[in-house]
Amino acid sequence: MKLYVYFIVLTGLILLTVTGCCNIxxxxxxxxxxxxxxxxxxxxxxxxxxxxxxxxxxxxxxxxxxxxxxxxxxxxxxxxxxxxxxxxxxxxxxxxxxxxxxxxxxxxxxxxxxxxxxxxxxxxxxxxxxxxxxxxxxxxxxxxxxxxxxxxxxxxxxxxxxxxxxxxxxxxxxxxxxxxxxxxxxxxxxxxxxxxxxxxxASKQTVKPIVFYGSSIVQGACASRPGMSHVAILGRRMNRPTINFALAGNALMEPEVADLLCELDPAVYVLDAVPNCHVGCLNANFEKFVVKIRSAHPDTPLIFFEEICYPNEFHTLQKPTQNDNITFLKLFKQLQDKGVKNIYYITSKDFIGTDGEAFVDLIHPTDLGFMRMADALEPVLKRAIKKE
Amino acid sequence: MKLYVYFIVLTGLILLTVTGCCNIxxxxxxxxxxxxxxxxxxxxxxxxxxxxxxxxxxxxxxxxxxxxxxxxxxxxxxxxxxxxxxxxxxxxxxxxxxxxxxxxxxxxxxxxxxxxxxxxxxxxxxxxxxxxxxxxxxxxxxxxxxxxxxxxxxxxxxxxxxxxxxxxxxxxxxxxxxxxxxxxxxxxxxxxxxxxxxxxxASKQTVKPIVFYGSSIVQGACASRPGMSHVAILGRRMNRPTINFALAGNALMEPEVADLLCELDPAVYVLDAVPNCHVGCLNANFEKFVVKIRSAHPDTPLIFFEEICYPNEFHTLQKPTQNDNITFLKLFKQLQDKGVKNIYYITSKDFIGTDGEAFVDLIHPTDLGFMRMADALEPVLKRAIKKE
The missing domain is CATH 2.60.120.260 (Galactose-binding domain-like)
Known part of the structure; x- marks a missing residue:
């Protein structure tokens, strides 16, 4: 009888260990x-x-x-x-x-x-x-x-x-x-x-994560609380793990960063570096960055955000984001021409609107902006991941 | 000749004074x-x-x-x-x-x-x-x-x-x-x-203002910048002057406050005090408050906001805003039954949504919330002012 109880307890302990017990x-x-x-x-x-x-x-x-x-x-x-x-x-x-x-x-x-x-x-x-x-x-x-x-x-x-x-x-x-x-x-x-x-x-999420790389905006400036960055919103909506590799003010698409990102194995990469990586940086780094990721992950979808257009540019002589986005779109189209597949491009107009109301300053979205970004990105994510 | 010049200058000065000169x-x-x-x-x-x-x-x-x-x-x-x-x-x-x-x-x-x-x-x-x-x-x-x-x-x-x-x-x-x-x-x-x-x-706005009375929310907590309170948003959209008589945490609809508000002559009153004025306060003050305003302004539209429902109430045993809104709606309907005209009621669901995403804490809207509030209030304002 004592041996019988011993085996029940032992079996229970083994089961606890194997199943992780609390993976509800x-x-x-x-x-x-x-x-x-x-x-x-x-x-x-x-x-x-x-x-x-x-x-x-x-x-x-x-x-x-x-x-x-x-x-x-x-x-x-x-x-x-x-x-x-x-x-x-x-x-x-x-x-x-x-x-x-x-x-x-x-x-x-x-x-x-x-x-x-x-x-x-x-x-x-x-x-x-x-x-x-x-x-x-x-x-x-x-x-x-x-x-x-x-x-x-x-x-x-x-x-x-x-x-x-x-x-x-x-x-x-x-x-x-x-x-x-x-x-x-x-x-x-x-x-x-x-x-x-x-x-x-909580039970482990078994699907692959969405990896975000980008500037201060991707890091969450200026969400009112941590759950209101578009990264967090989309993690909830998509029921997927998210990895936020934003480096505020320093998203320059260097080859070394591409190497780091290649080590991950996501369902999709969302790349939003143009607010930091302007014309010179784009011309120097963008294609190499994509080639590196494509070499490591030939089929993983890449979703690119255009640089967010400043809400006051309609009123200023200089249009700081205009040249960046012209260059960026040109480089993106070159990728397409070279046959790079599974790449997506979202315009500033589509993800933040044109009324200028979604910013706290002239650069960073508020919760209103992050909600718009999530609304714009969600269908693209679903299409990209489904295709994958 | 000198007298001629004198008259031109004098006429010019008079015209400047009369027209206000800079009312462009x-x-x-x-x-x-x-x-x-x-x-x-x-x-x-x-x-x-x-x-x-x-x-x-x-x-x-x-x-x-x-x-x-x-x-x-x-x-x-x-x-x-x-x-x-x-x-x-x-x-x-x-x-x-x-x-x-x-x-x-x-x-x-x-x-x-x-x-x-x-x-x-x-x-x-x-x-x-x-x-x-x-x-x-x-x-x-x-x-x-x-x-x-x-x-x-x-x-x-x-x-x-x-x-x-x-x-x-x-x-x-x-x-x-x-x-x-x-x-x-x-x-x-x-x-x-x-x-x-x-x-x-800038040239004087000749239309009557919209007067807002209410709690911390009406005062603008927690807009990311001063232009993103719903009061400011609607001033822009309606091209009307606005007067913000919010008293954060202290909107208790006292008779003395009604007397002050009666001194104004707005196109419409927007009254949003229930976040501060709960069941006891409502029963004590609400009807008297409205009667005072109606006596001074028999035809001015009154738009009432229901208390904003806390985003976590679906998850808590206590529903702090529920009783307030039941009482408020009952009192509002009593006004209607007594024949008080030109009164409007906007529900929390209609002005802030039910997803809970539009708050920074569990009470105050973000820019996302204020945009929703403005979107909900704008058509009611237009209807109310048109009717007036």
Whole structure:
């Protein structure tokens, strides 16, 4: 009899290890609590002991941050690989170390969800971007086959903030995405839930990611909160992992960057570097950049964004983006003429409109702009990925 | 002969005084420079002497700020009348003294337009609102029968900022609107133009204004810049003056506030106080508030906004806005039953949508939200004003 119990326990432990235990199916419904007790027990062992808090805290590393193209980053909540230190300029590295595009996906039945996060940079906001967008958190829940905002993390001080992201939740087990700051770096992140709650890593997304490369806009300037960059919006809409390899102000399409991007294996590349890479840069780098990616990934769709046209150009003698886009379109057509397949081009007019209302300054979109960008990119992504 | 010259000069001076000289027709086209020399000469006399600047600076008071319901305000760039000091609470007064909804309309042919403004409060931004929105400036130009963004004033320091709003402008004479900060108070404002440029007050708008009364949302939280509150957007779209009498957090529909609003003579009142005035407040104040306004303005349309539904209410046990809106709709229908005419009701679903994406936190709209609010309100305004 004792041997019989031993085998049951052993088999259970093996199954737990093999299945990953907490990989709960993607669509969690409030009534779906079948995995609750198993996951609760296991995750509870990984909870941090905090006698000063009424909540049970988990280091987000326990479930793992997503949206990283490389695991070997200098800081855990950074995007660029450690080896990029000798490759990228310091300016590019600086932005590449921001947590933009990183997110944590978890499942819990807690009535309350809190977060405690430590920031690296004391500049909590920018003159044209809120502290929530620059240094805050953003929580979405999967509900009725869509993702919906349920709370934000307010960065009110430096370096550590703690706040309730969501409370008074309708009882049930839900899957959440927690987005990390767009223009700051998280040093440490903990998620707090009610004692005794289930807390588990969400099931792995098995489809290939969408990789974004680009300028400050792709990094998320100036979304009001981390979940409102077009990268985040489209990750939700497409139900796909996203990797944000934006390097604000430094998206110059250098061959070394192409080499890094080639290491990834995405469903599609979205390339939006022209706001940084102007005529000279385009002529020098663009074709080589594409050739490198095409050599490594012959069939992966490449979607190109034209440079976003400044909303005041109708009123100024100089049209800074005009020459860039003429050159860019010419180079794009040359690619087509050379038989490069699976490439797409989205005009500024199509993705940001022409009314000028979608900018906070004369360069960066607001949430209104990012929504327009997502609306324009979504059908192209669907076409590109379907074709693939 | 000398007497003849004397009469010509005298007649000219009389004409200048009677016509107001610089009331240039509303639609200014680049080629329209017929009033240039007259206005240049006259305004030049009012320019400030600033030997340290290459520009010619004008105090905005010279042409006058617009969007004020009362001229007798304590500070020039405030909205509430001085007498409100004994009527409103200190909290309400505090917000009523912010410059939200104030704007300067001018005409110039300058190649460059700069601004220098002094702020009262050192909190340049809020955690969920950019410094540009809280403390900055926003410049639009009238172009091709619409208004378009051409520049912003970046508030990078306290108390005085100076920056170029627009430069390298295509030669021509244009009409501009300069919007003032939404959550700070301007103490002083100067506009700088190229020496020798024409600088004039834009022609008076002769139609009645739209008066807005409401909470922090109506005051503009959390537009990315001053021109993106729905009040500003609709002022541009409707080509009408707007008066923003929002009192963030303090829109409680007290009888004293109704008395103040009755002093105005608008084309329409837009009333959006339910985010602050909940069930008890509504039951106590709403009907009396409307009766007072109706007594003073029997035919002026009243447009009511339902309380904006929090984007996370689908996920929480408590639905804070639900009871408010049930009560509000009941009271609104009672007005209809009593035969009160020309009243309109806009639901939260209709003005902000149900996807939850248009908020920066769980209460305040972003530019995406304000655009939705403007889109929803515009046809109702047009119907209401046409009917009137």
């Amino acid at each position: 199916p993607y669509n969690i419904h409030p009534a779906s609590t079948k995995n609750q007790s198993r996951c609760e027990a296991i995750m509870s062992n990984l909870a941090k002991n905090d006698p000063n808090s009424k909540l049970t805290w988990f280091d987000a590393k326990v479930i793992g941050v997503e949206g990283k193209g490389w695991t070997d980053t200098e800081g855990y909540y950074e995007r660029v690989p450690a080896k990029a230190k000798g490759i990228l300029t310091n300016a590019a590295l600086n932005y590449g170390k921001h947590s933009s595009g990183l997110y944590v996906r978890f499942v819990t039945d807690s009535n309350t969800i809190s977060a405690r996060w430590k920031l690296r940079n004391k500049e909590l906001s920018m003159f044209h971007m809120t502290a929530v967008g620059v240094s805050g958190l953003d929580l979405y829940v999967h509900d009725n086959n869509t993702w919906r905002l349920v709370g934000i993390g307010r960065p009110l001080q430096f370096p550590v903030n703690e706040c309730v992201l969501a409370g008074d939740i309708i009882p049930g087990t839900y899957e959440y995405i927690l987005y990390l700051p767009l223009y700051n770096t998280v040093e440490q992140l903990e998620i707090g839930v009610d004692p005794g709650s289930m807390f588990a890593k | 027709p509303y639609n200014i086209h680049p080629a329209s420079t017929k009033n240039q020399s007259r206005c240049e000469a006259i305004m030049s006399n009012l320019a400030k002497n600033d030997p340290n600047s290459k520009l010619t600076w004008f105090d905005a008071k010279v042409i006058g700020v617009e969007g004020k319901g009362w001229t007798d305000t304590e500070g020039y760039y405030e909205r509430v009348p001085a007498k409100a000091k004994g009527i409103l609470t200190n909290a309400a007064l505090n917000y009523g003294k912010h410059s939200s909804g104030l704007y300067v309309r001018f005409v110039t042919d300058s190649n460059t337009i700069s601004a220098r403004w002094k702020l009262r409060n050192k909190e340049l931004s809020m955690f969920h609102m950019t410094a540009v929105g809280v403390s900055g400036l926003d410049l639009y130009v009238h172009d091709n029968n619409t208004w378009r963004l051409v520049g912003i004033g970046r508030p990078l320091q306290f108390p005085v900022n100076e920056c170029v709003l627009a430069g390298d402008i295509i030669p021509g004479t244009y009409e501009y609107i300069l919007y003032l900060p939404l959550y700070n108070t301007v103490e002083q404002l100067e506009i700088g133009v190229d020496p020798g440029s024409m600088f004039a007050k």
